[in-house]
Amino acid sequence: xxxxxxxxxxxxxxxxxxxxxxxxxxxxxxxxxxxxxxxxxxxxxxxxxxxxxxxxxxxxxxxxxxxxxxxxxxxxxxxxxxxxxxxxxxxxxxxxxxxxxxxxxxxxxxxxxxxxxxxxxxxxxxxxxxxxxxxxxxxxxxxxxxxxxxxxxxxxxxxxxxxxxxxxxxxxxxxxxxxxxxxxxxxxxxxxxxxxxxxxxxxxxxxxxxxxxxxxxxxxxxxxxxxxxxxxxxxxxxxxxxxxxxxxxxxxxxxxxxxxxxxxxxxxxxxxxxxxxxxxxxxxxxxxxxx
Ligand code: GDP
Numbered sequence: 001x002x003x004x005x006x007x008x009x010x011x012x013x014x015x016x017x018x019x020x021x022x023x024x025x026x027x028x029x030x031x032x033x034x035x036x037x038x039x040x041x042x043x044x045x046x047x048x049x050x051x052x053x054x055x056x057x058x059x060x061x062x063x064x065x066x067x068x069x070x071x072x073x074x075x076x077x078x079x080x081x082x083x084x085x086x087x088x089x090x091x092x093x094x095x096x097x098x099x100x101x102x103x104x105x106x107x108x109x110x111x112x113x114x115x116x117x118x119x120x121x122x123x124x125x126x127x128x129x130x131x132x133x134x135x136x137x138x139x140x141x142x143x144x145x146x147x148x149x150x151x152x153x154x155x156x157x158x159x160x161x162x163x164x165x166x167x168x169x170x171x172x173x174x175x176x177x178x179x180x181x182x183x184x185x186x187x188x189x190x191x192x193x194x195x196x197x198x199x200x201x202x203x204x205x206x207x208x209x210x211x212x213x214x215x216x217x218x219x220x221x222x223x224x225x226x227x228x229x230x231x232x233x234x235x236x237x238x239x240x241x242x243x244x245x246x247x248x249x250x251x252x253x254x255x256x257x258x259x260x261x262x263x264x265x266x267x268x269x270x271x272x273x274x275x276x277x278x279x280x281x282x283x284x285x286x287x288x289x290x291x
Contacts, residue, residue, distance in 0.1 A: 004270055007251040009033050010291025013067075021061045027052070030070070038221075038252030047073055071290050077255060078282035081264035085239065085279070087120075089210050091170035092177045093203055095163075097196060097235050098215035099227050100184040103243035105134065107215050107269055108181055109141025110277035111241075114267075115177055116146050123148035123173070125166025125180040127159040127199060138181045144274055148175060159183065159195055160202040167206045186227065193234040200236065211238050213266065216257065218242040218249035225257065232261055239266035242280075246270040251289050 012033040016026050027048060034044040047070075054069045055061075087094070096111075098104045112122045124142035128134040129152045142149040150166040163180050170178040182199060183192055203209055214237040216224050231237055240257060242249070245268050258265055265280040 004246050005288045006247070007037065007245060007249050007254070008288055008291065009037050009251065010289070012036065013070075013290060017063045017067045019063050022055060022063055022066055026063060026066065030066075034252070038250035039255065040252060043252065043255065047077075067290065071286055074255075074289065075282050075286045078258070078286060081258055081262070083239075083264045083266050083280045083282065085266050086210050087177060089208055091167065091175055091207065092210040093167060093170075093207055094177065094179045094211045094213060095182060095196075095199065095203075095209055095235075096179060096213050096215060096241075097182050097231050097237070098184050098241075099186050099224075102184070102215045102217040102220075102224070103269060104181065104184055104215045105137045105141060106272065107213075107241050107243060107267070107277065108138055108179055109145050110269060110274055111179060111267065112142055112145035112147040113274045114277050120177055121148075121175045122177045122179060123150060123166055123170050123175045125150045125162055125169075125178060126152065127162040127166070128181050128183045129155070129157050129159050129162060130183050130185065134181070134183075141274075147179075148173070160198045163199045164202050164206065167203055171206070193230055196231075196235050209236075211266070212236050213239050213241050214263070215241045215243060217244050218253060218257075218268075219244045219247040221250075221253055225260065232263065237261075237263055239264055241265075241267040241269065241277075243269035246276070254285075 016029045031048055050073055051069055096108055115122050124147050126135040126138045135151055139149045150169050152162050166178050166180055212235055214231050216228055240263055242265055267277055268280050269277050
């Protein structure tokens with residue numbers, strides 16, 4: 001796991017926690033580690049001040065106590081929002097949105113496999129009908145995951161009608177979860193948001209939408225967030241999926257994404273393979289972060 005969590009601070013913190021006592025150097029090292037991890041000056045200051053107060057309150061000089069307190073403080077911040085997926089409706093309908101290139105198609109395949117591993121039946125609706133290649137790509141991933149697939153019947157079919165047929169297919173075949181792919185072309189933002197609104201309206205005539213997952217490339221930092229703003233404003237996003245956490249992503253950004261958008265992270269992608277997607281569990285994330 002260690003080599004696949006480049007955002008981990010455990011290397012930077014190891015020396016600090018191995019020392020005999022907490023001293024000024026400890027605080028300096030902690031500050032440097034958090035700033036290097038992209039937590040930003042303000043959050044770093046808050047965390048350090050909080051820990052200094054705790055260390056004083058418990059009257060300890062043991063770096064092991066500081067390690068535990070750091071874990072608690074971070075876990076508290078990372079778990080402010082509820083990161084559990086809400087998939088209790090039958091069928092549970094999950095719309096997946098995001099800008100092209102962030103890893104949306106791969107995420108849908110991995111998510112279908114993730115659910116299949118829990119013995120949940122899945123149908124994937126290829127409602128990004130604008131690009132024929134997108135339909136084929138998502139179909140390949142769905143097949144690999146052992147999921148059903150609903151494709152457009154003709155090129156350029158209205159995405160909302162593919163979404164409609166996907167939900168119908170799920171109902172008819174008693175499939176538990178319908179994952180619907182959507183377009184991610186950014187050039188025609190207005191058109192895309194109208195398209196997403198229509199998909200939603202059409203689906204909601206049949207059944208409620210359980211989750212709208214926005215896929216974000218964690219290595220793009222602030223830029224990725226700016227690009228995603230339109231989705232957050234218009235698409236009723238209920239959860240975030242952070243992809244490419246095996247890349248150059250920083251843990252501080254992961255926290256910032258949640259705190260800035262007010263939307264919980266629900267899934268994280270850490271590789272290109274079909275099994276490289278997990279739920280976001282703050283406890284596990286912080287464990288990997290601190291070591
Ligand atoms: P889409 O245009 O948003 O549908 O993006 P794709 O799913 O086609 O992914 C774009 C690229 O990102 C592909 O090369 C994927 O293999 C890669 N990718 C997706 N998720 C991850 C991830 O979690 N880690 C890494 N390293 N690469 C990823």
